[in-house]
Amino acid sequence: MRKAIILAALALLAVPGTASSADTAWGIAAFGGPSFPIGQDDNNGSGVTYGVRFPAHFGFFLSVEPHFDWTNGGETEETFNDLPYTRDGIDVKQAGMNFILGNPTGSGFRIYPYVGIGHYSLKGEGREDLQKIGYNGGLGIGFGSKLKLDVRGDYTMIDIGLSSRKAISATAGLGLTINPND
């Protein structure tokens, strides 16, 4: 799955070189912000998420956006039987694809909802390493021309078989539209 997503991402990046490049806008953005686990007694420390996205818009309402994310889970402090303990959070790597209603590569002020799917790798000290499929969705607000700033609120849920790991994040991103179409 991970290879398929990476291949899809590379294929999308190759699109501007094809005959349809006149209608295709694409760019690159780096982003980062806090991430907060939801409903997890064993992993409730807030962490940091960051990564890189490659938005591409093909001239109609839908844009696609391959992305690669890293989330460093925060530590959890707990007391059991009067003794304090510190536990490392879960670190997550993700390779995924967002499907965006709208054009994040366009100029001006834009609001765009999106959903996505990705391959998640979860790792934590003393925990079982997991490779799972997850889903995300949220809302982005962007503005700028070729150089863009965007802010997103994102909800992620990773299907770990019997239940799920969930988190919300708020990220700010700085992007560059390399090949605009507006």
Add this chain to the structure above:
Amino acid sequence: MRTLKTLALVLPLTLCGCLLSTGQTTIDYDLGTIDVTGGDNLVAEQVDLSTNADYEEHKDDLEGVTDLALLGQVTNNLSAGSGTLNVEAWITQDTTNYTTEAQVRANAIKLWGPLVVAPGATVQIDWNESAELFTPWARPLLLSEMKGDGVFTIYLLGTSGLYDFTIENTTLVLTMEAES
């Protein structure tokens, strides 16, 4: 196009609704202070999870055990010059009352360890280290117990030779996957 837009908005909300209903809940079971003065004087720590309110609340929705930890403060009561202590935890799936190391090794299943403690030293068990000391079969075994009657017995013992140790504030921590 309108249908596609509607689907794109409704689908994540639907998925959120499904998967928000499950989560990880931690239960901790107090095992108190455990004194082990030798291989012929073990302590049977009988566990009854039904006395834990969180377990009772979630046991019918229990889907898995994501994480485990055995916590506490271990003192090796033997002085410097004696052997290093290697603590292990063993489990029987019923209520038992073994008192010797030979009985436990013959009839129980190794759950955790070894935790190494120098002679005369006191160490607080580190959470991450403790989680890594569980045997590969500990998780399915404890899940089976939790889905069953929640009653089992834990023994703490040394690996070899003479040993004498005390574990204070001993706690078994189980993180359940359950509907929240």
